[in-house]
Amino acid sequence: MNTEQFRSAGYQAIDRICEYHDTLRDRPVSSQVEPGYLRKLLPSSAPIEGEDFQLIADDYQKYIIPGLTHWQHPSFYAYFPTSSTFEGILAELYASSTSNPGFNWAASPACTELEAVVMDWTAQLLGLDKAFYNISEVGGGVIQTSASDSVLVSTVAARSRYIREHPDVAMEKLVIYTTTQTHSLGKKSGLVLGLTVRALDVTAQDNFALRGDTLKVALEEDIKAGLHPFILIGTVGTTSSGAVDRLDEIADVAKHYPSLWLHVDAAWAGVAFACPEYREAYQLPAINEYVDSFCTNFHKWGLIHFDGSCLWVRHRQHLIDALDITPEFLRAKNGNAATAIDYRNWHVGLGRRFRSLKFWFGLRARGVKGIQKYITDCIKLNNKFSQSIYESELFSVVTKPSLAITVFRLAPKSLPHLRTPELNTLNRAFYARLAARNDIAITQTDLNGVFCIRMVIGSEKTLESDVEHALELMKDEAMISLKNWEVIGNGRGRKTSVILSQTH
Numbered sequence: 428m429n430t431e432q433f434r435s436a437g438y439q440a441i442d443r444i445c446e447y448h449d450t451l452r453d454r455p456v457s458s459q460v461e462p463g464y465l466r467k468l469l470p471s472s473a474p475i476e477g478e479d480f481q482l483i484a485d486d487y488q489k490y491i492i493p494g495l496t497h498w499q500h501p502s503f504y505a506y507f508p509t510s511s512t513f514e515g516i517l518a519e520l521y522a523s524s525t526s527n528p529g530f531n532w533a534a535s536p537a538c539t540e541l542e543a544v545v546m547d548w549t550a551q552l553l554g555l556d557k558a559f560y561n562i563s564e565v566g567g568g569v570i571q572t573s574a575s576d577s578v579l580v581s582t583v584a585a586r587s588r589y590i591r592e593h594p595d596v597a598m599e600k601l602v603i604y605t606t607t608q609t610h611s612l613g614k615k616s617g618l619v620l621g622l623t624v625r626a627l628d629v630t631a632q633d634n635f636a637l638r639g640d641t642l643k644v645a646l647e648e649d650i651k652a653g654l655h656p657f658i659l660i661g662t663v664g665t666t667s668s669g670a671v672d673r674l675d676e677i678a679d680v681a682k683h684y685p686s687l688w689l690h691v692d693a694a695w696a697g698v699a700f701a702c703p704e705y706r707e708a709y710q711l712p713a714i715n716e717y718v719d720s721f722c723t724n725f726h727k728w729g730l731i732h733f734d735g736s737c738l739w740v741r742h743r744q745h746l747i748d749a750l751d752i753t754p755e756f757l758r759a760k761n762g763n764a765a766t767a768i769d770y771r772n773w774h775v776g777l778g779r780r781f782r783s784l785k786f787w788f789g790l791r792a793r794g795v796k797g798i799q800k801y802i803t804d805c806i807k808l809n810n811k812f813s814q815s816i817y818e819s820e821l822f823s824v825v826t827k828p829s830l831a832i833t834v835f836r837l838a839p840k841s842l843p844h845l846r847t848p849e850l851n852t853l854n855r856a857f858y859a860r861l862a863a864r865n866d867i868a869i870t871q872t873d874l875n876g877v878f879c880i881r882m883v884i885g886s887e888k889t890l891e892s893d894v895e896h897a898l899e900l901m902k903d904e905a906m907i908s909l910k911n912w913e914v915i916g917n918g919r920g921r922k923t924s925v926i927l928s929q930t931h
């Protein structure tokens with residue numbers, strides 16, 4: 428392709444992308460294809476001769492778009508959102524136009540310097556303490572691929588600090604602390620590093636938040652048993668229910684264990700700190716005062732499309748001590764200088780994508796106010812939704828709604844005798860009906876044995892009428908689920924007709 432051909436293919440691509448976004452609402456949310464659909468459609472090897480680009484572009488429309496789930500769709504309420512903007516798409520286009528692995532300052536000074544600047548912008552946006560700013564030259568921020576990478580890197584730094592402070596401790600005695608509600612990233616970092624993971628219990632009464640006392644007891648038990656807990660992965664906004672660990676209590680305990688590294692995974696909820704009114708309740712003061720590392724994914728709720736996981740550390744030197752390997756060919760005049768960060772020592776890979784560009788474009792285009800408005804709009808819609816669940820005769824919330832997530836289940840008020848196992852069966856059937864629909868995407872979860880449905884609002888295209896429509900559709904599916912449920916299953920053998928007459 429020459430530049431003229433690129434120009435015309437580029438115009439067409441932009442037109443098609445616009446058409447895709449303009450017609451999102453009319454598309455099914457989830458893809459309708461069966462596993463293996465694509466292999467049947469594509470040749471088994473790459474073409475020997477190069478092909479005409481128009482053919483390739485048309486095949487993208489024909490074969491790939493039908494296999495996509497539309498995360499920006501107004502009726503996408505599953506997982507957590509992955510917001511994006513047109514400015515971000517353009518930033519990705521510019522970034523890829525220079526194909527640049529920017530692993531150190533000299534590899535492309537603008538890549539490193541822009542990342543250092545936008546990480547300070549985002550730290551300010553969230554109200555993080557200045558200790559985390561790159562400009563502090565002590566702490567600093569870096570863009571990682573995912574929250575899992577952020578946790579892995581933090582755990583490596585924590586382990587290296589611990590081993591330096593306790594050189595005689597054997598690796599098999601080290602323990603990573605998570606909770607039973609921590610994202611699987613905790614277990615995965617244990618798996619990757621060959622370390623033991625202990626998941627501390629959290630309860631429904633505490634809204635699934637880790638309490639200081641639980642941590643204290645675990646630390647005492649493990650230390651007595653000759654083990655060495657060296658990192659706690661706390662969460663602000665758990666995946667299942669948006670729970671917030673009590674970092675204030677945790678910090679009170681942890682300050683008696685100065686070698687315990689505190690990492691906070693706020694992959695989804697952390698961006699809500701952009702709105703000052705959520706900082707106190709979601710534990711920002713404790714984060715600012717105590718934690719060693721903090722992560723939030725702007726690619727979830729921060730209007731930056733995947734990937735853009737932001738990790739801040741209080742002491743960059745711990746990352747560098749753990750990850751710096753500098754062969755002669757990577758020695759550069761400004762390597763590891765405070766102002767010319769060698770970001771290759773802050774993550775696992777060497778090369779890195781030029782991700783800061785989409786942050787720069789995105790933050791400038793929306794401004795602080797634009798991001799705050801997007802977040803508060805999502806929360807307002809969720810408040811309306813959760814209020815309807817509280818008032819509903821059919822549904823009930825399972826745990827306190829958090830920011831833009833409501834976790835609920837079908838639990839007709841007219842059937843108060845139904846116990847968890849029966850409700851779980853009923854809700855599995857209800858969820859199966861919702862999951863089979865292509866006009867809504869929503870996910871399920873399990874909270875300490877309670878099967879429930881998670882509703883997360885995050886698409887910028889979602890309107891109040893979409894949420895109302897989702898609720899109506901859930902009510903219809905709930906009634907059908909109750910109708911189809913032949914026997915209540917509580918040992919009394921009552922027929923669903925009884926249930927239905929009671930729910931009307």
Ligand SMILES: Cc1ncc(COP(=O)(O)O)c(C=O)c1O
Pocket residue numbers: 506507572573574575576610612662664665666692693694695724736
């Ligand atoms: C609280 C939390 N942490 C971590 C993750 C994983 O994020 P990533 O895919 O960036 O590793 C998720 C994903 O939804 C999450 O909800």
